[in-house]
Amino acid sequence: MAARSLGCSLSTLHKTCAKHGVTFNQLLMETRLSVAAAMLGRSSDRISEIAYACGFTSLPHFCRQFKARYKVSPRQMRDWYVVKKEGKSKDQVLTCLELMLR
Incomplete structure (x- = not known):
């Protein structure tokens, strides 16, 4: 189906x-995961x-x-976006990232 949509064999x-x-x-x-990350x-x-x-x-x-x-995780990624959107300071964003990576 993908090949047909792209017009090739x-x-x-x-x-x-x-x-x-x-x-x-x-x-x-990779495409599906990239789109999901952006959507989060x-x-x-x-x-x-x-x-x-x-x-x-x-x-799962x-x-x-x-x-x-x-x-x-997807939840951690979403939480990171929320922190970033709220205009948190660089230190707050780094703290959030450190917690996510534990």
Whole structure:
């Protein structure tokens, strides 16, 4: 379906990804996680709704993949965005990040 949407064959899609050192599944996962991270920062939607909107069918799987990629949970990422939006001082943001990384 992705190849068709891009107007190329499945073979071309896989070869293009391979030429850049990634598989299509890796590219798809990175894209989904990037979109989810952005949505956590600008949306008040529930984390489960964001996960499903980004193509994940399992919330636990989404949370594991997200934490593996960003080293923080989706909840921690959202909390960081809230602190940042509230205009907290640099020290407060660093304290928040330190707590998240424990």
